[in-house]
Amino acid sequence: xxxxxxxxxxxxxxxxxxxxxxxxxxxxxxxxxxxxxxxxxxxxxxxxxxxxxxxxxxxxxxxxxxxxxxxxxxxxxxxxxxxxxxxxxxxxxxxxxxxxxxxxxxxxxxxxxxxxxxxxxxxxxxxxxxxxxxxxxxxx
Numbered sequence: 572x573x574x575x576x577x578x579x580x581x582x583x584x585x586x587x588x589x590x591x592x593x594x595x596x597x598x599x600x601x602x603x604x605x606x607x608x609x610x611x612x613x614x615x616x617x618x619x620x621x622x623x624x625x626x627x628x629x630x631x632x633x634x635x636x637x638x639x640x641x642x643x644x645x646x647x648x649x650x651x652x653x654x655x656x657x658x659x660x661x662x663x664x665x666x667x668x669x670x671x672x673x674x675x676x677x678x679x680x681x682x683x684x685x686x687x688x689x690x691x692x693x694x695x696x697x698x699x700x701x702x703x704x705x706x707x708x709x710x711x
Contacts, residue, residue: 573602573687582698584710590629591694597622598686605679610672615679619666622686623659630656637701640708644700651697655689 574595581588597618604614630652637645662682669675705711 572599573683574598574690580694582694582705583702584705587629587633587698590625590632591690591698593625594622594629594690597625598683598690601679601683601686605676605683611679612672612675616666619663619682623663626656626659633698633701636705636710640704640710642701642704644697648697648701651693655693658685658689 576592576595580591582591600618601615601622604611604618634645634649634652636642637648642648662678662685666675666678666682669678
């Protein structure tokens with residue numbers, strides 16, 4: 572397991588915590604696929620596609636609440652979402668264009684490292700900031 576869900580990751584909003592847990596599960600699935608070895612391309616690509624769809628759903632959920640509750644850091648937070656969207660598309664395109672198994676696996680490891688770092692950094696530095704606003708408006 573690459574990331575183990577900890578209570579300290581909670582943003583005190585059940586819907587968003589469940590989405591964050593799903594993200595962690597997908598990252599851990601990618602990690603498992605890489606570590607089992609063999610031809611990973613098909614399985615890995617399938618999970619990455621799911622992850623790309625999921626991020627859009629998750630970000631739109633957060634952004635819906637930003638607008639609903641007039642969250643003061645909306646623009647800054649959406650900019651962070653947009654950076655991640657751009658970077659994940661770049662990784663996906665890079666994976667799609669790898670011509671050797673070795674290059675593909677190297678890109679997979681880079682993607683995993685990026686996702687792990689982004690999750691921990693974004694959650695602590697950005698998502699934790701909206702807890703007070705969301706909870707104050709009755710979202711738990």
